[in-house]
Amino acid sequence: MKNLTIQSMLGNYSLNSIIVYHKGEAISFKELLSDVIYLEQLLPEHLYLLNLYEDRYYFLLGLLLGIKRDSTHLFPSNTTAHTIEHLYAVYPKTLVLTDDALNYKNKLHLNLEKLLNIKSDKEFLLHDTDIVKYFHNICFDKLRVIIFTSGSTGKPKAFKKTWGDFIDVATQLGQQLKLNKDTAILATVPAQHMYGLEASIMMPLVNGLAIHAERPFYPADIETILSKSLQKKILITTPIHLRACLKTQVNLFNLEFCISATAPLNKELAQSFEKTQQSSIIEIYGCTEVGVIATRKPAHSEHWYCLNDIELKQNSDGDVLLLTSRSIQKFILNDHVSELKNNTFILDGRKEDIVNIAGKRCSLSYLNYHLLNIEQVEDACFYQIDAGQSPDKHDIIGNQQRLVVFVACKKDCDALKDLINKALAKIIEPVFMPRYYYFIDSLPRNKTGKLLYNDMKELYQRELKRKKYSE
Missing domain, CATH: 3.40.50.12780 (ANL, N-terminal domain)
Incomplete structure (x- = not known):
């Protein structure tokens, strides 16, 4: 010493x-x-x-x-x-x-x-x-x-x-x-x-x-x-x-x-x-x-x-x-x-799923942990979109990393979105708040309950073509 x-x-x-x-x-x-x-x-x-x-x-x-x-x-x-x-x-x-x-x-x-x-x-x-x-x-x-x-x-x-x-x-x-x-x-x-x-x-x-x-x-x-x-x-x-x-x-x-x-x-x-x-x-x-x-x-x-x-x-x-x-x-x-x-x-x-946005770090696992902890959420997940794949072509930082959320929901989706936003705002940093929501019937989980990368990528591309999202 x-x-x-x-x-x-x-x-x-x-x-x-x-x-x-x-x-x-x-x-x-x-x-x-x-x-x-x-x-x-x-x-x-x-x-x-x-x-x-x-x-x-x-x-x-x-x-x-x-x-x-x-x-x-x-x-x-x-x-x-x-x-x-x-x-x-x-x-x-x-x-x-x-x-x-x-x-x-x-x-x-x-x-x-x-x-x-x-x-x-x-x-x-x-x-x-x-x-x-x-x-x-x-x-x-x-x-x-x-x-x-x-x-x-x-x-x-x-x-x-x-x-x-x-x-x-x-x-x-x-x-x-x-x-x-x-x-x-x-x-x-x-x-x-x-x-x-x-x-x-x-x-x-x-x-x-x-x-x-x-x-x-x-x-x-x-x-x-x-x-x-x-x-x-x-x-x-x-x-x-x-x-x-x-x-x-x-x-x-x-x-x-x-x-x-x-x-x-x-x-x-x-x-x-x-x-x-x-x-x-x-x-x-x-x-x-x-x-x-x-x-x-x-x-x-x-x-x-x-x-x-x-x-x-x-x-x-x-x-x-x-x-x-x-x-x-x-x-x-x-x-x-x-x-x-x-x-x-x-x-x-x-190897891991770390997300880096605006000089701050978080993991998708951490974000999903709190998303799924919201009582009214049956199933949902964060998904990090690739550069330039923002669903909104007028998005001023559309070439930057963005986080979207997929939520299993068939009715009252807007109310659920507001509830999720309020709950997450108390727990996570503002830069990790989801910009876009996609409401779907169910998430493509495999038999062990996992969401595979290729399945999620395919899901996002499909929803991107449908142009149905909520901000």
Whole structure:
């Protein structure tokens, strides 16, 4: 174990280095740590920390507060009321960091922004040596991160990690990407997601890059932020956002390169983006259990290249064993690969049924679990439609992934649809709500009750031709 300082472990910033761009201001490393020290005095006793801030400055404050207090950080797969209640039941003494006081009024919570608004810099001055001494005894080798998979049976799996795991990944990723310390990070994905946490928080911190606190969603917002300064930026994003930027023909200024993950990026999209924006795309492959595993340049090659701390070995049964110095040590990949040689490979597809939409993940099994849990639903299932197969040709994102629902129903279908929508809205994230409903007599289950892929594909194609769906 190595007890190193925050400053030594996270990028070796000088105290005057810019670490965050927040609300039009450049925040130095010293100012950030000063805010952490101030807020820590106001932090109530707790064991677990649930950091819900989308603003990356407040998220980063919460992360460092938790590390200083030796808290265990919780990163659930979603933040619906159902999930939060489950977390409180399993992890008592959880402190929520949020600006949403109304929804958490009966929970132990803290609004960091509100507390900082009453802080007086004149009353809270620090010397450089005070800051370094304050963070001198931090251990990054304890299991202080619990991050959840999307869940395949209605109950997401929890995996314990050390902050050292994240630091190792960020170090390896920084070397593989040849990061330039003069660049800044801008991300369209949430920091709480495994991809967002590794790429938009830990990667810049460990490698000494600045972070933009905003999380733009629309292409025009991305364009606006990128155009505000001449500093080169790395855009952390998803195929959905890249495609939207192409479609709206925005000009993404000052891009060093883009990083994409959460869903496969096809070669045509990558090539079109690189041609129009004069910027390269690097795709990341990883999983919650391990973290980042490999990278590739999808516009130029199908082959993935593993990070230096990853070794892959294919078993006789076709499974791929991953070996690493990270705390997980061994892991069987959930994907099929081919042409595995010298830690390069081609990804052939997932073994599981994970759905990735707008930077968030969920499994079809999890969605179906809650759909079938609705009392009035006799039989139903979610189905993920292929790119470009939206039943509505006017659907503005018809080339994106969509979820539709097939429901066994012969009468009062509209009433049942409303009931399903209300029930699901309390449990699942908005991006996974079904866009289209198909009401049919029965689902094509086989003798063991399973819905086979080809049967479902045939069913969807048949219903698509009938053009009978409900939004």
